[in-house]
Amino acid sequence: MTTRRRLLAGCAAGLAGLAGCSGLSDLPGAGEDSPERVDVRSVAGDLSRVDLPESPFPAAVPPSLAEAHRERARELLSDVPREPEIPNGAVRSELVDERERAADDVNDEEGVHEWPVEALGDWRRRRGEGAAVRGAYRAATGEGDGEDLAERRQSVRASLGEFAADWAYRAPDPVAAVLAHAPVESTVHDCRTLLEPHRPYPEEPLAAPFRAGDAVGDVERADAALADATGLRAAALEEWTGPPSQWSPVVSGTQALRHSLAETMDDRIEWWLDAEYDDFDRDLEGTPARWLFYEARRRVQSRERDARQARERGDHATAVVEAAQALVATDVFETVVDGVRDGAYGGETTADRLRESSRRAREAVQAALEARSALDGNRPALAVALLRPALLTQRSLVDRLAEGYGSADRALGEFAWAELYARTVPDAAPFVAERLREAAETADEWP
Template structure:
């Protein structure tokens, strides 16, 4: 069976079968009243993320360099800053203490590229605190900030000009260069003078700190782009440029995304689910909104990345858009078949989470597990945010169950979407 036919067969398999009991209301019905269902923080449980899709190992020394730089920056700020304004002194002390605590925490992100992002963020915080402290004590760093910004901008231009998607295969070019593109895009935005360093830093120390921190983050981001690229190329024997292959693949996938999106056009950008049944307060509402929103977000992101010339990222976004369309189709079919509308309970939420975990585990059977893992990230992240959202009261039982139901449908669509993308890369 061809990859395209497997993709269509995958769509057919993500139908209404097994949908009974996959949804419910955020209340338990009783006579004329509804009792609120309180979810424990761990109602959804957790998942074991697949291995990183980046083709080679990322050495921990890359993250260590950010940690060491952050510690050096923060060491220049006294634990009890002495500045004339007591309120500013207290805010500086609090910011320093919070940043120091974060530097003592391990970065537990599942993928090494994410751990780099965490440590860049902590380095940014340390620089921001130092910049604010220096401004509050009468130091004017305006000239240094501008010098650093220009230096990063010049180095960024050189690295971006040399980014030719060198890789051992077109598929590996996508997996290796997509995170590099993301770093370059982030760096590009952070080299702009916004926020600007204030003319009177003593009067506006925290604005000064923001400007200093932004430039430091730009430096860290550019450094990671260069180092991640070097890490990959060092492990490969002078790989050729895959520029043309990625452009062509992103074009072919763009056409597929356009056609797929057209089949669900009536279900996009609508706030109320367009179904005859009253879905108010049911997981079906959350499921539909998540499924519809993911299609629009991924398709729009594909177009933006393609227009920006970020071809590796465009391929990933196209694959996610195709999986999202299939998840939306399955959601529509299920809701029309009266699925996702049964009474909800803690147990039903946990059962839905179990099904989502099973679907995520099944991506190991994809034609390329690394690509499948990258495409599956939206479903994986559902398990990351739900515990905190439940604890903080951002989601009720119906919303949690609807999001988990979407994660299941999306994860089921990932293997056929992976096969489809691979076919378009060949």
């Protein structure tokens, strides 16, 4: 049986070499006083992203979902003339620009995530932009949509309530339930958020056409999100024959991981969560240690917060993933604190060391992906779900540096965090799966 103590001990053993003088202590540092300012754009040509693995979502995403968003966006934009007759020249000019930008997005595959589930979010955004342009045009020409929008918001909210009422985390086992239902919960959460009138339709739309358009776009995206949630859940359920409810095991697993996370944070890192970089007995100014400390701490706090908020709103599958990622981030933070206290993460920033830091992060992420082959059942996909923060950090860092954004010392800190996180995941995935298995065995039978 994998225990929390074994998980943390295994991670610490795997990371021990990185905190010593031959590992992360060799990482460079840089700041305003660095004798060499590294041109990150010139280094970026030597860096490469890790290829995305297969999505952890356990079903094929119907292409019809994304295509529906594209066609709806085109339909909305077709109602807006390329050269609208609007007396206000400034509004007309901005509307023309917005329409052109939205039309280009609808006809362009660039900027769409490689994972189909994530790509749906990109297409919903583009659909919302099309609706916002149309809503702004109608407002600017005196055709208000306030009453119709209120009715549509109520209709989507009612449909959302019906959808959520029939939720039982159906899947063959708790791990599959988490992987299938967490993306659905995320999409439903987006829907609920967009239905809140954070950007209400203005009382005088003619005087604020783009505010009117934003309100219309939000409800359009909410409607699209509900359609995606419905389609994703149906696609997952079609993968299995009569899957049972995993409600009780998933809820129990959420609580088990919450306790593990609370104990880990209280026992190992609580004091350091409120500390500052100048609480160390060394000067961290101008070193990657400062960036790495803040990044590692931020990741713990954000993941713990996201897990707590998911539990509070009843998104238990999401809470499992967030709590598991928070456990990994907590172990990384402890390793970072120990390393900084021991004098690691210092030195001078150079282009070669930035390349080396990037290489190590890439290889650590790749090794974590390759380690999936030793796992059984749904655990390989669970490992990908847990690895996502390091995977996306490594990929986005390479892209940002290629565009000339960010400093070399900050990039070093973030690459180091991605490396540490990736090295921890192979032990974390079995630990989380074990908690869910135990929850399934001990949970009361769901009526």
